[in-house]
Amino acid sequence: MTDLSSRDLLGDRKAVIDAFARRHRFKWYEAIPWLAAIACYFLFESYHALGAQIFATILFALSLDLLIGFAGIVTLGHAAFFGVGAYAAGVMAANGWHEPLSEVLVAAIVAAGVGFASGLIVLRTAGLTLLMQTLVVAALLQELANKWSSVTGGSDGLLGMKIDPIFGLFRFDLFGDTAYVYCLAVLFIGWLIARNIVYSSFGRSLTGIRENTNRMHAIGAPVDRRKLVIYTISAALAGVSGALIAQTTALVGLNTLALSKSGELIIMLVIGGIGRLYGAFIGVPLYMIAQDRFSQIDPIYWYFWIGLFMIFVVVFARGGVLGVFERFNQRRRSR
Amino acid sequence: MAPALETKSLVKRFGALAVANDINFTLERGARHALIGPNGAGKTSFVNLVTGVLTPSSGDIHLAGESITALSRAQRVKRGLVRTFQISALFKKLTVLENVTLAIAERVGAANDLWRPAGHHRDIIEEAYDLLVPLGLADEALRPVTELAYGRQRMIEIAMALALKPKVLLLDEPAAGVPPRETGAIIETIERLPADIAVLFIEHDMELVFRVAQRITVLVQGAVLVEGTPAEIAEDPKVRQVYLGESKH
Ligand SMILES: Nc1ncnc2c1ncn2[C@@H]1O[C@H](COP(=O)(O)OP(=O)(O)OP(=O)(O)O)[C@@H](O)[C@H]1O
Ligand SMILES: [Mg+2]
Numbered sequence: 216m217t218d219l220s221s222r223d224l225l226g227d228r229k230a231v232i233d234a235f236a237r238r239h240r241f242k243w244y245e246a247i248p249w250l251a252a253i254a255c256y257f258l259f260e261s262y263h264a265l266g267a268q269i270f271a272t273i274l275f276a277l278s279l280d281l282l283i284g285f286a287g288i289v290t291l292g293h294a295a296f297f298g299v300g301a302y303a304a305g306v307m308a309a310n311g312w313h314e315p316l317s318e319v320l321v322a323a324i325v326a327a328g329v330g331f332a333s334g335l336i337v338l339r340t341a342g343l344t345l346l347m348q349t350l351v352v353a354a355l356l357q358e359l360a361n362k363w364s365s366v367t368g369g370s371d372g373l374l375g376m377k378i379d380p381i382f383g384l385f386r387f388d389l390f391g392d393t394a395y396v397y398c399l400a401v402l403f404i405g406w407l408i409a410r411n412i413v414y415s416s417f418g419r420s421l422t423g424i425r426e427n428t429n430r431m432h433a434i435g436a437p438v439d440r441r442k443l444v445i446y447t448i449s450a451a452l453a454g455v456s457g458a459l460i461a462q463t464t465a466l467v468g469l470n471t472l473a474l475s476k477s478g479e480l481i482i483m484l485v486i487g488g489i490g491r492l493y494g495a496f497i498g499v500p501l502y503m504i505a506q507d508r509f510s511q512i513d514p515i516y517w518y519f520w521i522g523l524f525m526i527f528v529v530v531f532a533r534g535g536v537l538g539v540f541e542r543f544n545q546r547r548r549s550r
Numbered sequence: 551m552a553p554a555l556e557t558k559s560l561v562k563r564f565g566a567l568a569v570a571n572d573i574n575f576t577l578e579r580g581a582r583h584a585l586i587g588p589n590g591a592g593k594t595s596f597v598n599l600v601t602g603v604l605t606p607s608s609g610d611i612h613l614a615g616e617s618i619t620a621l622s623r624a625q626r627v628k629r630g631l632v633r634t635f636q637i638s639a640l641f642k643k644l645t646v647l648e649n650v651t652l653a654i655a656e657r658v659g660a661a662n663d664l665w666r667p668a669g670h671h672r673d674i675i676e677e678a679y680d681l682l683v684p685l686g687l688a689d690e691a692l693r694p695v696t697e698l699a700y701g702r703q704r705m706i707e708i709a710m711a712l713a714l715k716p717k718v719l720l721l722d723e724p725a726a727g728v729p730p731r732e733t734g735a736i737i738e739t740i741e742r743l744p745a746d747i748a749v750l751f752i753e754h755d756m757e758l759v760f761r762v763a764q765r766i767t768v769l770v771q772g773a774v775l776v777e778g779t780p781a782e783i784a785e786d787p788k789v790r791q792v793y794l795g796e797s798k799h
Contacts, residue, residue, distance in 0.1 A: 231691050232675050235647055239667035416668045420661040423652045426641040433601070433639070434653040434714060435627030436661060444664075 239414035248496045252399050264391030264463075269503050270398035271459035274405045276484050276495035278452035281409055283481070284490030285418065286445050287425030288338070291477050292349030293453055295333070295356050296326040298472030300454025302360060302367055305467035308376035315378050319401065319458045326454020327447050329356075334446035338439065350474060357472035372468035376461070387463065394463040401459060405452050412448065413492055421445055425490075482521065486528055488537030497536045552615025554579045554718045554748035555600065555631070560609035562599055562772075569595040570606070571772035577718065577748050584759045585752045587769035588792060593752045594636055596769065597720050601633045602626050613718065627656075630717030634710070636726055636752070638703045640695045646706055647691040650678040653713035678713065685709050685739060701732035708739055719743070721751035725758060737761065760784070768792070 255266060275297055282288040300322035307318050337348040360367045367373055380386040385393045412418045423431045424438055431438050461467045470476060479502075487498025502521075509517040532539050555577040562570040569592040577583055585593050598604040600611055602623040611619045618626050641649050654674045655661040669675070682688045685705050690698060695706060704724060711719055724740065725733045737758050743749060753759050759766065759780075766783040768775040776786050783789055 227688070228676075228679055231647070231688075232672070232679055234692060235645075235651075235675055236669035236672055239669050411665055411667070414667045414669070415664050416655045416660045416666070416671060416674075417662060417664040419648070419652060419668045420655065422644070423641055426643060427639055429603075430635075430639045430641065430710075431652075431656075432603075432623040433627065433633060433635070434656045434710065435624045436656050437622075437624050441661075 245493075248493070249403070256395060261390075263395040265503070265507055267391050267394035267398040267463045268460065269500050270395075270402045271456050271463070272480075272483070272503060273495045273499045274402045274459070275453055275456035276480055276487075276499050277402075277405060277409050277492075278449045278456065279480055279484055280489060280492065280495055281412065281421075281445055281449045281452075283484070284492075284494070285413060285425065286421040286442060287428075288442060288446065289342075289346060290349040291346050291474065291481075292351070292353035293449075293480060294472050294474070294476035295349075295353035296330055296450035296453035297457040297460075297476065298353070298356060298360070298467075299329050300326040300457030301461040301467045301471045302373065302457075303454065304458035305373045305376055305461040306366060308378055308462065308465075309373055313377050313379040315381055315397075315462055318378075318462065319455055322454045322458035322461075323451040326457070327451035330450020330453075331443065331447045334443045334450075338442045338446060350477075353472055353474065353477060357469055360469055360472060367467075370469060372466055373461075374466070376465045376467075378462050378465065391463070398459050398463065401455065405455060408448075409452070410492060412445075417441070417444075482525060484535075485525070486535050488535030491534075491537045494535055494537055501536070551579065552612070553577060554581065554614060555750070556612040557600065558610040558612070560596075560599060560611065561607045562595060562604055563607045568772045570599055570609075573609070573769075573772075573774055575767065575774065577750050578765075579748055580745055581748045581750070582762055582764045583748075583750045584763035584766045585750055585769060586754070586756075586759060586766060587775075591769045592772040593769055594722055595772075597633050597722050597752070600720065601631060627714060630715070631720075632711045632714045632716035632718070633720040634707045634722055634724060636722040638700070638707050638727075640703060640706055640710070642696045643694055645692050645694055646682065646687055646698070647675070647678055649695060649706055650681055650709050650713050651675055653710050654678055657714050681709055681713055684742075686735065701728040701735075704728050704736060705739070708736070712743075716747055718748045719750070721749065721753075723752050723754065725753065725755055733758070 256263070279293050282290055303322040303325040304318040307321060312318065333352045337345060337352060340348060361369055378387055381393065381397055387393050420431070420436055420441060423436070424441060428438060457471060483498040483502040484494050485498070486501055487494030487496065506517060509520060528535060534541065553576045557573050557575045560570050560573040561568065573596065585596065587593055595604065599606050602621065606619065610617055613626070613629055613631055618629065618631070641652065651674055654677055655668070655671065658674065660671050660674060679688065679691060682691055685708065687702065687705055687709060690702065695703060704727070708724060721740070725736045728736060733755065740749070740751065740762055751762070763780055765777065766780055767777040768783065768789050770792055775788055775792065776783065778786070
């Protein structure tokens with residue numbers, strides 16, 4: 216008798232553990248963004264430049280999702296790292312170093328350094344204080360870029376960047392064909408890194424920090440160190456995004472460090488859905504394509520409509536587009 | 551051998567209020583020790599001081615003979631000092647299994663692993679599941695904590711602590727908020743704890759206290775009123791006086 220019941224238990228045990236241990240496996244729908252991106256290359260040939268911007272910005276939003284969505288670190292100054300990455304790549308390209316991949320690498324390292332250093336200070340706080348401090352870091356950097364015009368070009372922006380062909384083969388063209396593929400490829404690598412982190416034990420502990428910081432302390436987690444690590448990684452990814460924008464537009468301005476840049480990014484992420492890894496892939500294209508269409512008609516109305524849409528998302532569509540999908544799915548399943 | 555846990559002249563003041571007033575307390579190895587006292591006596595504050603949530607105004611805390619007063623919360627946990635919360639503090643949106651898995655991942659150091667999927671640490675998941683079985687939580691392993699009744703959540707609270715393989719376990723009102731017919735399971739779980747763990751439990755339920763405790767300390771207004779065996783405490787006139795006016799029950 217004991218034999219039978221323990222065997223039953225074993226069967227259950229394996230099923231439960233298997234289900235839990237397989238959560239990180241790739242699901243079919245995770246291929247959709249990439250297939251869509253490839254299809255769009257052929258469908259919308261005159262929009263390759265916009266596409267490249269969208270991919271770079273998705274990477275930027277993805278890096279923010281790691282902080283806000285997974286670790287619960289709410290920041291209003293994420294543009295700091297985007298801007299630092301953009302300037303790092305830009306300054307190199309304008310001063311004799313033209314190889315694009317090494318520029319991206321340097322941008323990542325410099326942004327990570329700034330993320331680490333500022334994280335040491337700002338991550339001691341939480342809530343509104345943290346919000347203010349992240350904002351201050353970005354504002355300080357913007358002022359620094361403004362004053363240090365001999366290097367950054369100040370308010371005129373950094374001009375005269377020259378970028379070599381990728382691998383010495385693929386030249387950046389006027390139509391953005393190369394930029395499209397280049398940004399998509401870098402985004403793919405960035406996404407792989409982010410996805411791996413999210414499903415790792417480290418990533419799960421970040422979710423723990425978001426859900427209940429006190430409990431994480433009580434189970435012996437070095438909470439501050441974990442936050443600093445993800446802050447640094449996120450800063451590096453944001454820096455890469457900034458470098459991509461700098462290289463593909465051959466222009467870096469003070470706006471890369473602006474509060475509005477950080478704010479806009481949060482809006483895009485909220486529209487797509489925070490903390491779901493794919494919110495960036497939905498929110499960013501929606502926002503940027505709508506902006507591209509509407510801003511040609513009237514830039515003032517554009518902000519009005521985006522404002523109205525945000526109110527709608529916050530009131531009716533909690534969790535953004537992906538949140539609505541999830542609830543729809545749950546309802547269908549419970550029937 | 552040094553006792554499992556010791557506080558020496560422990561003091562904590564919030565302005566004029568002393569929540570810990572010169573507490574000299576000893577928890578022997580393998581002890582089953584109850585800490586009782588009226589509401590607001592400073593019992594939870596004591597746990598917070600010992601575990602490093604609060605910094606003492608003065609005094610010293612020793613774990614197995616070594617001072618831990620200057621250590622961080624995490625460092626104390628790593629040395630085997632583990633607590634539960636009076637009000638359940640779980641990862642509510644996560645599944646029961648994941649709650650326990652997170653604790654084990656911290657204990658074995660896997661939570662610093664940035665690259666391997668958590669699912670590849672199969673030994674951790676198995677250990678977590680096997681811990682849930684004797685607590686009667688295995689059937690609900692894959693359900694989010696919020697979906698469970700509060701009595702069940704109190705069990706997870708204990709599971710989280712056990713997952714850390716404590717040497718000293720501080721249970722802050724483990725049966726608080728549990729409906730009477732479910733307290734039995736909690737009491738049994740506490741009685742079944744491995745004998746080598748030193749257990750300090752805070753409790754208002756006198757039935758539980760007198761059933762489990764070998765020693766009892768009574769705390770009133772941040773200070774130790776008396777300490778003794780259950781028989782001594784039951785007959786102490788000072789304790790009777792305190793509990794006649796202010797008992798919860
Ligand atoms: N952070 C704080 N700041 C100021 N006062 C505090 C703080 N934490 C606790 N107190 C006060 O310290 C006293 C002791 O509180 P504590 O929670 O330790 O009591 P307790 O014995 O656990 O009571 P209960 O049985 O109700 O759980 C209370 O008067 C409380 O208001
Ligand atoms: Mg209490």
